[in-house]
Amino acid sequence: MRTTMLHRLRVSLVLGLLAFVVLALTGCFGGRPGSPRALFRASMLEGVIPFTVGFDGSLSFDPDGKIVSYNWDFGDDAIGSGVMVSHTFEDNGAFLVQLTVIDEHGNSHSSPLVVHALNPLPTAAFSHSREDVDFVIVREAITFDASESTDDEPIEIYTWDFGDGRTATGDKVTHRFKAKEGRTRRIVTVTLTVTDNDGGEASTYKEIEVVGGLPCNRPSEGGNS
Ligand SMILES: [Ca+2]
Known part of the structure; x- marks a missing residue:
């Protein structure tokens, strides 16, 4: 009798396991x-x-x-x-x-x-009209050109910082460095920042030597030029 009961129990377990596998295979658990x-x-x-x-x-x-x-x-x-x-x-x-x-x-x-x-970020690059010499003269009109800058789409904003307290925007700008009293040679850092249509930014800079001071007995120049 005991053997028969054990056999029945085994058969039930096997059948239960089979049912579980079938349910799992058919995806009837959940979903x-x-x-x-x-x-x-x-x-x-x-x-x-x-x-x-x-x-x-x-x-x-x-x-x-x-x-x-x-x-x-x-x-x-x-x-x-x-x-x-x-x-x-x-x-x-x-x-x-x-x-x-x-x-x-x-x-x-x-x-x-x-x-x-x-967004691919832009690259910033520029040249100026006095690249042929190592310096620029005060009050001389210098053209800065950012057209060497690149991006996958047109660059939207070109921002310049001339290192003398003045800034400008545009891919091509003209700038005159002011004379300063008592200083006949100084180095300024000109920085270009470009911004693309997705807000991606890149910057570059050049150090430029500015030569020339004020004539004797003349105060420092003021205002934009
Ligand atoms: Ca871009």
């Missing part, structure tokens, strides 16, 4: 019965534009059937289809990429993932 699951990975989650990301949706599965379509929304008005796709992000921003899988019964499921597309 909507019959729904597929969208799962995917990306080759990278962040990059400087333009950059291409590979997406792999092969981790997706359907517990009681098969997935018949893989649809991608890249979050930047572009879409795609297929188990494995790639997409090039051309604009900077945070993009919500979504994979939607559909099974043969029309059940669907979506999963999201965020890709960060970064």
